Amino acid sequence: MANNTEKNAMQRLNDLILQKNSRICAGLDPTWEMIPKTLKNKFFHDEPEEERTIGEEDRKEIYKEQIFRAYCKKYIQAVKDVVPAIKINSAFFEAEALEELYWDIAYEAQKAGLFVIGDVKRADIGSTSQAYAQAFLTEDSPFDAITINPYFGTDGVMPFMKMAKENGKGVFVLVKTSNKSSCELQDLELKDGRKVYEAVADLVIDWTTKVEECDDYDFMEDYSMVGAVVGATHPKQLDDLTGRMYHNFALVPGYGAQGATADDVVVAFDFKNLGGIINSSRGIMQAYKKDCWKDKYSEETWAEAAKAEAIRATEEINQALDKYYGLL
């Protein structure tokens, strides 16, 4: 059990960021379609296509667990030395009925020394959130933190926060998401002048002081174990929100494949260049297809390309930060 003198999850994440000098979180969102054929074929016994007697669909059913496992393990090995964190999305495992593999891969990432984010976006009424917390945030869980949804308010999030606090884990509350239609609900203007996402940020601040048992958010020291998800695709909002929630670590999706640039995301960090982590999933997983890598790498060397891209993204963010804060 984590005691009060130990560092909390987000402080550990800041340490890992300094240690690896990387602010990139490698996202792992595996789908059957994007797993390279060369890897699949290894499990299909390298038979030439014309000699195969069963179709792709049947082969998938027979081998998919092994193939997803091999893919994910190779991905972890590719990125583990160059990034501090990995974000593993439960949806892609549930889509293939590979829930058990989701856990195996999380343990694998933990063993590899990565900060492991369970991107599960769970939330429900209190008694049910308690059950989800029990699933993901017990002391022996491989996850260092999970993402949660704020729609239910305090009783939907507090069971996660309390159990995380108790067990040295963290949570990232969705505040402003990176997708295009996030504006439809999150950007609605309230009577008091705030946007809905700003009201959620204020709730996050309120929840933070409550669970940290700190009278005043302004007087807190360092980062809370409560973090926030703030999309990079809305740079102005990212700036406002990370300025507002200065004790809440920012998990920032939307960089790379979703369109945000390194210059867009520098505002997610504090003056020590900490307190934020930039996620890239498809950008790293499918790096071998990118214009800048496709001459050097192929399907066969997808994992080397992933590592190269993780390093490139790391440097790109660090350089943008250097330009912005001049402190690196």
Add this chain to the structure above:
Amino acid sequence: MANNTEKNAMQRLNDLILQKNSRICAGLDPTWEMIPKTLKNKFFHDEPEEERTIGEEDRKEIYKEQIFRAYCKKYIQAVKDVVPAIKINSAFFEAEALEELYWDIAYEAQKAGLFVIGDVKRADIGSTSQAYAQAFLTEDSPFDAITINPYFGTDGVMPFMKMAKENGKGVFVLVKTSNKSSCELQDLELKDGRKVYEAVADLVIDWTTKVEECDDYDFMEDYSMVGAVVGATHPKQLDDLTGRMYHNFALVPGYGAQGATADDVVVAFDFKNLGGIINSSRGIMQAYKKDCWKDKYSEETWAEAAKAEAIRATEEINQALDKYYGLL
């Protein structure tokens, strides 16, 4: 594949309601603590307590899969003839790492002729919601409908709606939840005078016309396969919202253990007494502990008590509707 001449999921649910003359959905939220000791003891080989050589925790690990399975199957058998639908919450299975059992139990409920609601409250950005939809809403899924969260806006919900539509399934979008703190975000007042939950209701209406490919919500016939979750613990809001979303079937939690009465929920139904279903989870599962049943039933006969309570709740709602609409 469902074609346009077939009834959609919500129309099938209305048929089941008429067939069983019940508007109760039996919720299934199993926890280790609330599974009766008498049932657990059967798997503990009926040894007298003093002869047991291993502790409760170890026994739990050995037998829990069998015990949860037996409990859930017995629950389904108890309620299957008296209610049209069952709502199975994924959280309680994930809490015990029984994800596979979640599916087995859903198939079991489907075989028993129940309308099966997967209470999973999933949502993410578009490509990820697509993966969750793939998990729960394919043609051969045992679920007739699932619950989803609106926080991401259109691209977070549309993949669910489109796949559901294609495969004869349904979705229930969280609009106003039954928990106490739902007001913190959902009841915030917008600049245009609406509450956040009303804005979500308007989005649901918009999504409905889009996915149903119908020019005007007012001109739609019957119920859409898009439904809404509207808590019973806020009767005035329930009335407003079901009046507003008159083509969206209402899944209504909050009756019974959470405090709402039969008179509170009658407003969820249309003038034919259809278009809504009232969930009761703990009220039915733990009926044998209720004042009105505890003299007649015991831990040993918990399933009979569950059936009796499902019948009692059904009659209570029907009588309240009779009083309200006078049409039964």
